Amino acid sequence: MSTIKANTLLAADGTSTTQPSIPALDQRMAKAWVNFNGTGTVAIEASYNVSSITDHTTGDYTILFITPMASAYYSATGMARTNSLGGTILEQRTNVAPTSSSLRVSTRDVSDVSPVDAQWISVTVFGS
Numbered sequence: 001m002s003t004i005k006a007n008t009l010l011a012a013d014g015t016s017t018t019q020p021s022i023p024a025l026d027q028r029m030a031k032a033w034v035n036f037n038g039t040g041t042v043a044i045e046a047s048y049n050v051s052s053i054t055d056h057t058t059g060d061y062t063i064l065f066i067t068p069m070a071s072a073y074y075s076a077t078g079m080a081r082t083n084s085l086g087g088t089i090l091e092q093r094t095n096v097a098p099t100s101s102s103l104r105v106s107t108r109d110v111s112d113v114s115p116v117d118a119q120w121i122s123v124t125v126f127g128s
Helices: none
Strands: 032-037 043-048 051-059 062-067 075-081 086-090 102-109 118-127
Touching: 032 051, 032 062, 043 051, 062 118, 075 086, 075 102, 102 118
Parallel strands: none
Antiparallel strands: 032 043, 032 118, 051 062, 062 102, 075 118, 086 102
């Protein structure tokens, strides 16, 4: 078995190419992920396939994808953290269905389920 390792793949003329697709792995790899600060002015810390975060109100955010998912039937998982001792709940907004181009999430204080801005929110999306 051979292994090829490269940081960058270039076309014959030296221009950049898109990442190669490995069909057997495509369904097992994240289609989008983001880590952002949800307090004050929302700021993306790091991301893949996420163009921006919309801050609607306390603890209410929409994640916008650069390249949409094939449908709204994808899997999203995540976690959030505040400085509260009680902990934080991260959930998909129950009154807003996900779309192929965005996902709306909310953060709540675990002790009383009230909306709370989280300092650290991380969401990963799998799908086609």
